[in-house]
Amino acid sequence: MFSTLGLSPETLHSVHRAGYQKPTPIQSAAIPTILDGHDLIGIAQTGTGKTAAFVLPLIERLTKMPRNGKAPRALILAPTRELAAQIDEAFITLARQHHLTRIAIFGGVSEQPQIAALRRGVDVIIATPGRLIDLMARHADLRSIKYAVLDEADRMLDMGFLPQIRRIVDALPKDRQTLLFSATLSKEIESITKQFLRSPKLVEIGHRTPTSTVEHALYPVAKAKKLDLLLQLLRDSKLESVLVFSRTKHGADKIARKLMSAGITTATLHSNRSQNQRTAALAAFKQSRVRVLVATDIAARGIDVADISHVINFDFPPQPDDYVHRIGRTGRASATGDAISFVTPDDEDSVRALERLMKRKIERRTVPGFDYRESTIVSVRTGFSRSPRPSEAGPHTRTMPRPGTPASRRPSPKPTDSRKSARWSR
Ligand code: ADP
Ligand code: MG
Secondary structure, three states, rough: OOOOOOOOOOHHHHHHHHOOOOHHOOOOOHHHHHHHOOEEEOOOOOOOOHHHHHHHHHHHHHHHHOOOOOOOEEEEEEEOHHHHHHHHHHHHOEEEEEEEEEEOOOOOOOOOOHHHHHHHHOOHHHHHHHHHHHHOOOOOOOOOEEEEEEEHHHHHHHHHHHHHHHHHOOOOOOOOOOEEOOOOOOOOHHHHHHHHHHOOEEEOOOOOOOOOOOOOOOOOEHHHHHHHHHHHHHOOOOOOOOOEEEHHHHHHHHHHHHHHHHHHHHOEEEEOHHHHHHHHHHHHHHHHOOEEEEHHHHHHHHOOOOOOOHHHHHHHOOOOHHHHHHHOOOOHHHHOOEEEEEEEEHHHHHHHHHHHHHOOOOOOOOOOOOOOOOOOOOOOOOOOOOOOOOOOOOOOOOOOOOOOOHHHOOOOOOHHHHHHHHHHHO
């Protein structure tokens, strides 16, 4: 019960209005610990409510302490713009009974409104490390920060943010409460907790295995047939709201073009797209205006979309942890969801690693009636791809490298597999 965690009636009211009936395990464990003033390491898999686990006690602590002029008192670092925006929304929802001001600071949009908000004064800064560093010198005064949160710490490290995080944390007062949340507790995470936290309490929930409400299946397929198989699967209308993971941005664009040319409403989410495009893509998917969202791991990290019916790993994730993160998007809050993974012979090692983590075999499925044979209409001329079939020809289709494209940016045929890369290069 939320009412036993030490939250005030105002905060409980917001929790109730948010529709939360009972706290998740990480919330039950973390909220009283944070209210007691301890540093905390919170480990729980994606989708388990880590945001509210720190937002609720922060609201409580911030409203109980006097303001110190205009200076911000809490700083939350998150790896991506989407996550910063999501934490910001959680504050809006959960702090509606309180007068707390916030600003989300991230790149890809104009600095000016962010600078203006900092100048007016805010209680809480929610930031990605890069943009905060840009604003730190002149605009963001961190000397009054009493609460620091490193959210999705594992992904921030994966993204190479450690030097920036260190610079930011070095600018904070020593006398502060620091909270770190992560889906995994790796050696690197342990090492940074030693540097940035003081006698932290560790709250670790469950195992890093994917949610049990999700049905997992592997679809063995040749690399060259993946797009066709995806189209085939999408003929099934049960796949209502589908998140497709691609290993690369380029691959994500290619998948999206193929789906759109087949008349399937699709949006893409990756870091080559502008902030406006990313926001629009996510909104379109959340509001079910598009059926498919094609994303890369980094862009989709932690995004929270209700009602994803299926996650499709178009490219199998090399690390089991990434699988867990991806699949955390579906089957949330015990709605059942399906996780479909395309696997090629190259993925076998990764599949075995995942099966070891899940401690069971994952079912292999074939799609009845699907032609798994690789087509034989291939013309191989090194450096050129075959002409596209009419169904693939779209405004973006190219059969030759664009004049002036630096050679290093062209896909280079792999020596062992020149036939396939020649077919799939654009
Ligand atoms: P995590 O950070 O662990 O990946 P989030 O904080 O993004 O997870 O929460 C996932 C979803 O669960 C969000 O939509 C959030 O609103 C919802 N949620 C959080 N806490 C509760 C709760 N106690 N009851 C119901 N839903 C919750
Ligand atoms: Mg989170």
